Amino acid sequence: MSSKIYFITGSSRGIGLELVKQLAAKGNTVIASARNPEGSAELQKLVDDKKVFSVKLDVQSDASVKAAVDKVNEISPEGIDVLINNSGIIAPKPSVSHTAKPELWSDIYETNVVGVVRVTQHFLPVLRKKDTRQVINIGSDSGSLELANRADLNAPYHCSKAALNMFTRCLSHDLQNEKFTIVSIHPGWVITDMGGKEAALTTEDSVASMVKVFEGYTQKDNGWYGNWKGERMPW
Ligand SMILES: NC(=O)c1ccc[n+]([C@@H]2O[C@H](COP(=O)([O-])OP(=O)(O)OC[C@H]3O[C@@H](n4cnc5c(N)ncnc54)[C@H](OP(=O)(O)O)[C@@H]3O)[C@@H](O)[C@H]2O)c1
Incomplete structure (x- = not known):
């Protein structure tokens, strides 16, 4: 498997941090972004400015995303192969469809939707420099309309x-x-922090499995929606 250049959002902790660890351990170059990279000791342990770089990026800020693009162009003038839109936030539970305040919906959408749109649009020219051109959005089974068949305590998310x-x-x-x-x-x-301590999978297991799925992506997978095991999911 040839090595690639990855750019990841939300790398300070959780799944994003583990993606940095495992993708770098496989010999890839990883540009790890975070709102406050210096504030994550775990991330700083991985940064060597040779194969792992850290960049400041807040997905809610246009200026911050533009500055991150400039930094990435300095680090890797040849572009990037893969953009991983990982950052995300969840509403406090219960946040129910008929009572959760509109301001809360705006905040969640600003990060989880508009933030991804903003980062992706600004990074397209960086992705276009190479032929790989992959954008991986870290979604959720909770985004599937077909699987949404019960009361929902986190409707905005x-x-x-x-x-x-x-x-x-x-x-x-x-x-x-x-x-x-x-x-x-x-x-x-x-x-x-988002999934909680009772969750079913460790970050290590989820990410190891996702990375295998990532490595298999080809252009035939354009428009794919599936899980960490590589199984397709209903939209
Ligand atoms: N954990 C699960 O069970 C689960 C299930 C399905 C989907 N997901 C998805 O997986 C992704 C990662 O979740 P996680 O479980 O690793 O959550 P997490 O531990 O809460 O980490 C969230 C990450 O997003 C970053 N972030 C939040 N707002 C940001 C902003 N405005 N700009 C840039 N970064 C921002 C956080 O940075 P700070 O440290 O600066 O706050 C942090 O690095 C999310 O998209 C989530 O929806 C998670």
Whole structure:
């Protein structure tokens, strides 16, 4: 498997941090972004400025994303192979569809949907410099309309992940002539600050499995939605 250049959002902790660890351990170059990279001791342990770099990026800020693109162009003038849109936030539970405040919906959407759109749009020229052209959106099974068949204690989050899935679909159609591969992957229920301690999977197991799935992506997978085991999921 040839090595690639990855750019990841939300690398300070949780799934993003583990993605940096495992992708770098496989010999890839990883540009790990975070709102406050210096504030994550775990991330700083991995940074060597040779194969692992850290860059400041807040997905809610246009200026921050533009500055991150400039930094990435300095670090890797040849571009990047893969953009992983990993950062995400969840609403406090219970946040129910008929009572959760509109401001809360805006905040969740600003990070989980608009943030992904903003980062992706700004990074397209960096991705276009290479032929790989992969965008991996870390979605969720809670974004599947077909699987949403019970009372929902986190409606703003679930709706945001459904919107993210639609962004994956739209983008995969819009960029297919340019040979992009755009996918949405559910990492499983993972032990992180977001997933909680009761979750089913460690970050190590979820990420090891996802990385195998990533390595198999080809342009035929453009528009794919599936889970960490590589199984397709219903939209
Ligand atoms: N854990 C699960 O069970 C699970 C299940 C399905 C999907 N997911 C998805 O997996 C992804 C990672 O989740 P996780 O479990 O690793 O969550 P986490 O431990 O809560 O980490 C979230 C990451 O997102 C970053 N982030 C939040 N707002 C940001 C912003 N405005 N700009 C840049 N980065 C921002 C956080 O950075 P700071 O440290 O600066 O806050 C942190 O690095 C999310 O998209 C989540 O929806 C998780």
